[in-house]
Amino acid sequence: MSDFSLTLVSRLKTSKIINDMAKVSIKSEKITPFGGIFYVRELFSRYVGPVIDKVLGLRCTSYGYQYSEIVGSLSSVYFCGGDCVEDVTSHLMPHLSLHPTLRTCSSDTILRGISELATANTTYTSDTGKSYDFNTATKLNSLLVKVLRNTGGLWPESHTTWTSTTSSSRRRSTMRR
Secondary structure (H helix, E strand, C coil), X not given: CHHHHHHHHHHHHHHHHHHHHCCCCCXXXXXXXXXXXXXXXXXXXXXXXXXXXXXXXXXCCCCCCCHHHHHHHHHHHHHCCCCCCCHHHHHHHHHHCCCCCCCCCCHHHHHHHHHHCCCCCEEEECCCCCEEEEXXXXXXXXXXXXXXXXXXCCCCCCEEEEEECCCCEEEEEECCC
């Protein structure tokens, strides 16, 4: 008699669980050890990605990865605790590929994309004859300002100027919220 009643209770409990699960949206059973990275990447794709592609232009039109996907893949390395670009291929790719819409590129593609954005150095020779190399990276600086404005890190009405003195550089800012 006790075996029969145990089976009966078990069946009732199973049917109650099935009814409760119909009310809950069913997610993938696969779990990633990098909690929250999908949410961060989705926000990145929504708010920062379009700005990157607009400022830097489309890298390709028919296949391959856009600059926004390259920068998103690179940032994922550091968001997940990595310390070199190769970590995206060796550690993150199996987990990041679980997302149905986000694309993650390999470390080789990231490095190629970064090298495509490189610009030539400008050499300045001082009065004493010493040469200094610097790089203005105009496109990337423009991208930085536009991303900061788009994400609220820099307000359009704020006025920030950099002044240089002989002993040090000072920043003057009149930011209003």
